[in-house]
Amino acid sequence: MEIEYFVKPNEWAKHFEYWKDEMLEWMESVGLDMNKVHPVEIGDGDRAHYSARTIDFEFEYPFGQKELYGLAYRGDFDLSKHQDGSGQKLQYVDQSEEGSEVFVPHVIEPSFGLDRTVLALLVSSYKEDNLGEETRSYLALDPKIAPYKIAVSPLLKNKEELVEKSKNLFGKLKSEFGNVVFDDNGNIGKRYRRQDEIGTPFCVVVDFESLEDESVTVRFRDTGEQDRIKISELISYFKEKLT
Secondary structure (H helix, E strand, O other), X not given: OEOOEEEOHHHHHHHHHHHHHHHHHHHHHHXXXXXXXXXXXXXXXXXXXXXXXXXXXXXXXXXXXXXXXXXXXXXXXXXXXXXXXXXXXXXXXXXXXXXXXXXXXXXXXXXXXXHHHHHHHHHHHEEEEEEOOEEEEEEOOOOOOOOOOEEEEEOOOOOHHHHHHHHHHHHHHHHHHOOEEEOOOOOHHHHHHHHHHHOOOEEEEEOHHHHHHOEEEEXXXXXXXXXXXXXXXXXXXXXXXXX
């Protein structure tokens, strides 16, 4: 995935720094392990002939440090090679109160490897710990990129009153947050492990107490800790947790 960002020739350096900062900020925001990210300046002998500056952002994968993204200043190499339908150069007229300026735009090119990003996110998010008596593996994905934000379950799938209440709650949460899943397959411990493995941040369980006090258990993926939350407060609760 690439962006061709057009700039004034004499302003390329500040735009290059802008995109460098934006790319690093974006990597951190989606959950990459920034200790594994290394910006590498490409030297004169290794850059493309048209580039005055190039940075490769490399990531420490299990198989070694490899390129993840790139950022290149391409000069006017792209547009100076083309003409419009009348044979004129592809120039830009910048009009202002001081007058007009005509120039061939220069290009800053940020490029992103999509498959490499997914792999880097998996590497960054994969965790193992001892929860209870077993070794647990889970994906500590940032909630904004987790495939599911919340999993809703009845404590027992053969108790009609629990299932009905769970499905009603599932519908409300799904209409509000979208990426919500209903899971009643296996016992509650297996459901927790399954949701941990795919990176679901929160599990909501409807139990017999829920029928009496209108509250549910909310379990946190990363710690296994649990809170008891009133059903009437769940939407505001998750709005705060998922932002």
